[in-house]
Amino acid sequence: MNQIITFGEVLMRLSPEGNKKFIQSNLLEFYFGGTEINVGISIANFGGNVKHISCISDDFVGDTAISYLRRFGVDTSEIVRSKRPLGVYFLEIGAVMRPSSISYNRSHSSFSEIQPSMVNWEKSLEDGKWFHWTGITPALCKGGYDTLKEGLILARKKGMEVSADPTYRSGLWKYGEDPKVILTDLLNYSTIFIGGVNEINEVLATNFSYSEEDFIAASKLLMEEFPTIKKVFDKIRTAVNASWHKIRSRMWNGIEFRETEDFDITHIVDRIGTGDAYAAGLIYGLQHYDDFKAMEFAAAASALKHTYEGDVNFSSVDEVLGILGGNTSGRFNR
Numbered sequence: 001m002n003q004i005i006t007f008g009e010v011l012m013r014l015s016p017e018g019n020k021k022f023i024q025s026n027l028l029e030f031y032f033g034g035t036e037i038n039v040g041i042s043i044a045n046f047g048g049n050v051k052h053i054s055c056i057s058d059d060f061v062g063d064t065a066i067s068y069l070r071r072f073g074v075d076t077s078e079i080v081r082s083k084r085p086l087g088v089y090f091l092e093i094g095a096v097m098r099p100s101s102i103s104y105n106r107s108h109s110s111f112s113e114i115q116p117s118m119v120n121w122e123k124s125l126e127d128g129k130w131f132h133w134t135g136i137t138p139a140l141c142k143g144g145y146d147t148l149k150e151g152l153i154l155a156r157k158k159g160m161e162v163s164a165d166p167t168y169r170s171g172l173w174k175y176g177e178d179p180k181v182i183l184t185d186l187l188n189y190s191t192i193f194i195g196g197v198n199e200i201n202e203v204l205a206t207n208f209s210y211s212e213e214d215f216i217a218a219s220k221l222l223m224e225e226f227p228t229i230k231k232v233f234d235k236i237r238t239a240v241n242a243s244w245h246k247i248r249s250r251m252w253n254g255i256e257f258r259e260t261e262d263f264d265i266t267h268i269v270d271r272i273g274t275g276d277a278y279a280a281g282l283i284y285g286l287q288h289y290d291d292f293k294a295m296e297f298a299a300a301a302s303a304l305k306h307t308y309e310g311d312v313n314f315s316s317v318d319e320v321l322g323i324l325g326g327n328t329s330g331r332f333n334r
Contacts, residue, residue, distance in 0.1 A: 002129040003075070004043050004283060005160075007053040007151060008036030008137045009111035009144075010065050011087045013272070013311060019095040032068045033311025034087075035136045035167065038273040042280030042301070042313040044072045046320075051075035053124055053151075057086040057110040078124045082110035093270065094242040100271070106140070107174070114143045121154045131155040132283060133190075134165040138182050139172035145182055152189035156228075161286075164190035164229075165279050168202045180205065187226045192286070193219075194279050196234035196250075212250075212257065219252035230254060233295055235278045235302060243268050245306070249278070249299040251291060258292045263303035263323070270309045277305035277313035281320065300324050 011034045016025035040050040052074050056062040058081035065086060066076050087109030094100040106112070125131070131152065138145035155162055166183050173179045183203050187193075197208040200218040204225060208218040219232040231253040238246040244266050250259040281301030285294025300323040305313035 002049060003127045004040065004048050004050045004130045004132065005053065005125060005128045005151075005155070006036040006040040006050065006132050007148060008034055008134065009087055009106065009109065009140060010034045010037055010052075010054050010056055010069075011089055011106065011109075012061065012065070013089055013091055015091045015093060019093050019098075021092050022090070029309075031310040031312075032065050033273060035134045035165075035276055036132065037069065037074070038276035038311050038313070039132055039280045039283070040074055041069070041072045042277055042305075042315075043284055044074050045312075045314060046280070046284045046317050048284060049075075049127075051078065051124065051128075053078045053119060055080050055082050055111045055114045055118065057081070058083055059085070061086050062110070078119065080114075080118050082113055084108060084110040084113060086110055087112075091272065096241050096243050099242050111144070112141045114141065114147050116143070116147045116150045119147055119151065121151045125151065125154055125158060125160070128155060128158065128160050130161045130163065130283060130287070132163045132165070132279065133186065134279075135167040135179075135183055136169070136172065138186060139169060139179065142175050142177065145177070145186075149186060149189075152186060156189045161192065162190045163192040163194055163279065163283055165194040165275070166199045166203060167195075167275075168199065184225075188228065190226065191228050191230055192282075193222060193226075193229050193232045194235075194282060195232070196236065200232075212259075215250060216252050216257050223254065231291065233282055233298070235275060235299065238262070245271070247274075247278075247299055247303050247306075249295045251295050253291045258295065260296050260299050263299055265303055265306045268306045271306055273311040273313065274302045274305045276311075277315075278302035280313065284317075296324055297321075 013031045087106030092101045208214040246262040281298035285297035304315045
């Protein structure tokens with residue numbers, strides 16, 4: 001069935017309406033998100049066959065989260081349930097010179113008790129073609145790391161493509177393990193690297209700059225250290241202010257360096273999940289286009305995500321291709 005497999009925490013997001021701070025509002029909007037499900041739902045919106053594996057609270061909040069995933073056609077058959085509550089995060093969306101702010105409440109969430117014994121990877125991966133992981137999951141808890149590693153080992157034995165978005169966030173690593181050791185371990189089972197010089201510097205303890213030459217050199221060194229990695233894709237964000245950003249992408253596929261033009265986002269509605277939209281666009285694109293078109297598709301998908309409230313990119317393939325075709329005026333479709 002050529003399923004794309006994602007594994008990670010499902011979170012509930014709580015935000016005041018618009019650009020308000022919590023102190024201004026008595027009303028909150030809620031959304032479901034989480035790095036890996038943002039990727040999975042976006043791919044499902046492109047028509048992909050996606051399965052998400054997680055541990056979710058065994059209550060009406062968890063029921064609602066699972067219903068949300070199913071609404072987009074995501075396979076939830078391997079999700080396990082827990083008596084612990086669903087993880088929550090609180091978001092104030094900034095504007096112009098005021099940045100957005102996030103506070104997490106996930107230390108004792110349902111996902112934090114995930115263990116390898118809770119996931120039947122043989123069954124979960126029986127129809128798998130592609131496995132996507134991020135550095136968020138192994139950062140949350142040792143069980144997340146151990147469970148993810150078992151899945152990746154089996155995925156590679158089955159010949160699956162494995163995309164890695166290492167996403168190092170220092171504030172998440174609280175259970176005593178060295179992030180560099182964990183991430184480098186998991187990269188040994190990966191074939192596509194989604195990240196730039198910052199991420200490469202973190203895992204290799206190097207000091208490459210943002211220049212084209214250093215990006216190529218960093219990518220080549222990464223491939224030498226991790227021979228299973230065949231391609232490196234990097235999303236570059238230029239911030240004019242909190243409401244106006246520019247997105248482009250570049251790659252080194254072991255043969256050539258390519259870079260896209262900037263996508264100019266002059267009024268950001270919501271930037272949460274835009275990196276996940278890029279990863280989803282890249283995973284879809286690499287299965288349907290050449291490397292450069294896949295990278296263009298990913299950058300356009302990321303740009304479009306900035307126009308949707310919530311964590312998920314709701315764009316279709318045709319909408320992304322329309323942006324690539326120059327349809328950026330925002331005029332009515334009739």
